Amino acid sequence: MSRFLLNRLLGMVVVLFLVCLFTFVVFFVLSPDPAVQICGKNCTPEAIDQIRENLGLDQPFLTQFWTFISGLFVGRTYGTGPNAIDCAAPCLGYSFQTSQPVADMIMQRLPVSATIAIGAAVLWLLAGIAGGLISAVREGRFADRFITGLTLTGMSIPNYVLALALQFLLVVTLGWLPFPQAVPFGDDPVQWFMNFLMPWIVLAIGAAAVYTRLTRANVIESLQENYVRTARAKGLSPGLVWRRHALRPALTPIVTIFGMDFANLLGGALITETVFGLNGIGKLAADSITKNDQPVIMGVTLLAAFLVVVGAMVVDLLYTAIDPRVRVGSAK
Amino acid sequence: MSTTSDTGGPLLRVRGLTVGFPTAAGSVEVVKSLDFELARGGALGIVGESGSGKSMTSLAIMGLLPKGARRTGSIEFDGTELTALRERAMRAVRGDRIAMIFQDPLSSLNPYYTVGTQIAEAYRSHRKGVTRRQARAVAIEAMERVHIHDAARRVDHYPHQFSGGMRQRVMIAMMLSMEPELLIADEPTTALDVTVQAQILDLLAEIRADTGAGLILITHDLAVVSEVTDHIVVMREGELVEQGPVERIFTDPREAYTRMLLDAVPRIDDEIGLLKTTASAEEDR
Numbered sequence: 001m002s003r004f005l006l007n008r009l010l011g012m013v014v015v016l017f018l019v020c021l022f023t024f025v026v027f028f029v030l031s032p033d034p035a036v037q038i039c040g041k042n043c044t045p046e047a048i049d050q051i052r053e054n055l056g057l058d059q060p061f062l063t064q065f066w067t068f069i070s071g072l073f074v075g076r077t078y079g080t081g082p083n084a085i086d087c088a089a090p091c092l093g094y095s096f097q098t099s100q101p102v103a104d105m106i107m108q109r110l111p112v113s114a115t116i117a118i119g120a121a122v123l124w125l126l127a128g129i130a131g132g133l134i135s136a137v138r139e140g141r142f143a144d145r146f147i148t149g150l151t152l153t154g155m156s157i158p159n160y161v162l163a164l165a166l167q168f169l170l171v172v173t174l175g176w177l178p179f180p181q182a183v184p185f186g187d188d189p190v191q192w193f194m195n196f197l198m199p200w201i202v203l204a205i206g207a208a209a210v211y212t213r214l215t216r217a218n219v220i221e222s223l224q225e226n227y228v229r230t231a232r233a234k235g236l237s238p239g240l241v242w243r244r245h246a247l248r249p250a251l252t253p254i255v256t257i258f259g260m261d262f263a264n265l266l267g268g269a270l271i272t273e274t275v276f277g278l279n280g281i282g283k284l285a286a287d288s289i290t291k292n293d294q295p296v297i298m299g300v301t302l303l304a305a306f307l308v309v310v311g312a313m314v315v316d317l318l319y320t321a322i323d324p325r326v327r328v329g330s331a332k
Numbered sequence: 333m334s335t336t337s338d339t340g341g342p343l344l345r346v347r348g349l350t351v352g353f354p355t356a357a358g359s360v361e362v363v364k365s366l367d368f369e370l371a372r373g374g375a376l377g378i379v380g381e382s383g384s385g386k387s388m389t390s391l392a393i394m395g396l397l398p399k400g401a402r403r404t405g406s407i408e409f410d411g412t413e414l415t416a417l418r419e420r421a422m423r424a425v426r427g428d429r430i431a432m433i434f435q436d437p438l439s440s441l442n443p444y445y446t447v448g449t450q451i452a453e454a455y456r457s458h459r460k461g462v463t464r465r466q467a468r469a470v471a472i473e474a475m476e477r478v479h480i481h482d483a484a485r486r487v488d489h490y491p492h493q494f495s496g497g498m499r500q501r502v503m504i505a506m507m508l509s510m511e512p513e514l515l516i517a518d519e520p521t522t523a524l525d526v527t528v529q530a531q532i533l534d535l536l537a538e539i540r541a542d543t544g545a546g547l548i549l550i551t552h553d554l555a556v557v558s559e560v561t562d563h564i565v566v567m568r569e570g571e572l573v574e575q576g577p578v579e580r581i582f583t584d585p586r587e588a589y590t591r592m593l594l595d596a597v598p599r600i601d602d603e604i605g606l607l608k609t610t611a612s613a614e615e616d617r
Contacts, residue, residue, distance in 0.1 A: 225439065225442075226434060226436060226439040226440040227439065227440055227441055227442040227443075229396065229434070229440070230434065230440045230441065230442075230503075230506075231442070232396055232426070233394060233396060233426060233427060233431070233432045233434075234426070234427040234431075234453070234454035234457070234506070235423045235424065235425070235426035235427030235428055235454065235457060235458060236423075236427075236453065236454070236457050237423065237457065240453075240457065244442075244445070244453070245442055248444055249442075249443075249444060322444075323443075323444070324443065324444060324446075324490040324492070325443055325490070325492050328489075328490060328492075328493065
């Protein structure tokens with residue numbers, strides 16, 4: 001068990017290192033000179049050199065990369081002498097646009113993305129598992145076909161279309177929801193909730209469709225298992241057979257995908273956040289990409305990679321808790 | 333002869349049992365108008381190749397036929413017509429009065445629960461008001477009865493922690509805990525090693541002697557049947573070929589098909605010759 005954990009941790013470090021290297025190469029080496037960009041219109045070659053020196057861009061690639069990596073763990077200092085700026089760990093650098101520390105920018109946005117992710121996840125899990133179960137119970141009947149048809153629709157509509165359509169329908173035409181306005185939870189919880197409701201629904205619909213299909217397929221498959229026949233042969237009620245012997249094995253693979261999906265969403269829902277004007281990680285990414293704000297892009301990418309890798313590890317740990325075949329070795 | 337009943341009618345009387353599956357080309361019958369009886373305390377072997385309808389017969393008795401299957405005819409258990417029972421009433425019979433074990437004990441046990449939970453779960457669903465602790469004690473006792481050593485500890489183990497033979501013992505313990513009047517064992521030894529097979533058959537014989545329960549043993553292996561049962565039903569392609577006491581079938585088979593099945597049983601004094609096949613072996617599904 002601890003050996004397994006150690007292996008996973010090591011794998012995690014390797015993956016994150018590679019992601020760092022890759023993003024570093026793409027954003028710092030292959031893209032246009034940030035010094036020119038920062039310097040602006042009225043710029044002298046001396047000023048550019050000064051910026052380069054401050055940012056460490058005059059250093060060889062490996063040195064730059066090392067400074068970046070070590071900055072993540074122990075912080076780094078930009079420039080020298082009286083103008084030096086200390087960037088505490090985890091240092092992701094400063095935005096070229098706003099000069100704010102990237103780490104701070106991310107930490108400000110993370111709660112918004114987390115709120116979006118958690119709400120959407122609750123919705124899609126409830127809808128997906130319930131829908132899949134109903135579909136499996138009524139396999140081949142009207143309810144099953146209706147739900148299956150619905151999931152197909154849900155999966156095929158792009159997020160931005162759904163977002164705009166919902167906004168038009170619920171806010172403009174029906175007036176069921178107020179126009180989205182960013183308010184802190186403490187000021188007006190109702191408005192806060194209404195504000196997040198649409199992004200939650202938009203993000204949940206596509207995922208719920210996938211989870212419905214998955215649950216349906218898994219439950220139908222587990223109903224074919226011999227142990228379900230045994231459970232029936234024992235004279236258990238259908239409810240018990242379903243709950244204990246069909247649903248539990250069927251939900252195990254769903255835990256796996258859920259971990260990844262959730263981690264992914266936590267790293268920012270780019271389109272949905274942009275459409276609804278929510279200041280989450282996704283919006284931050286979108287803005288920084290349009291402005292070529294490399295340190296921010298880099299920070300957001302690293303965060304997303306980190307979340308997915310951690311998510312995968314949490315899933316593995318959950319698996320050992322759920323499946324006794326993984327948890328307890330055979331003791332013959 | 334042991335198939336004659338001592339009290340009232342037979343334990344199980346099957347009359348004109350037909351199991352069919354509707355298909356686009358009409359109904360396909362996998363069991364055709366089958367008749368047989370099992371005396372109280374008797375042991376009946378149902379023998380046939382795969383596809384002969386023997387497993388469908390046992391599932392028909394349990395009321396566990398696959399979706400879409402149609403069952404006609406009469407199945408009378410201890411004077412009750414099972415085909416007339418509603419699902420709820422049938423559920424009370426299933427597991428409690430008629431219990432069944434299956435071929436592959438690993439896939440027949442749920443990997444997510446301990447064997448104790450799975451034994452106790454059956455017991456608790458049939459005996460209302462039984463506490464967890466009581467059911468657990470019943471599970472341990474049942475495991476001891478099927479000679480699982482250290483049952484008090486093993487009760488908390490998962491199926492994958494048992495060997496094949498031990499898993500089948502767990503299955504047997506599961507049905508034993510209910511003290512059923514009829515045990516149906518569908519190929520209980522097929523998935524097991526030869527030495528383990530003998531142990532499981534001994535165990536079934538022992539339980540029969542102890543509890544006086546009736547036994548239906550379904551198998552393709554005549555050698556297995558001869559060890560445990562006193563009466564044999566030979567089936568082929570859903571139809572009854574012949575039935576009679578074990579000794580009679582073995583010494584004086586009346587049908588050519590039975591003779592072929594008997595010839596297929598390897599004997600230690602056999603000369604090595606060409607493998608004998610039956611006509612239906614080629615058209616086996």
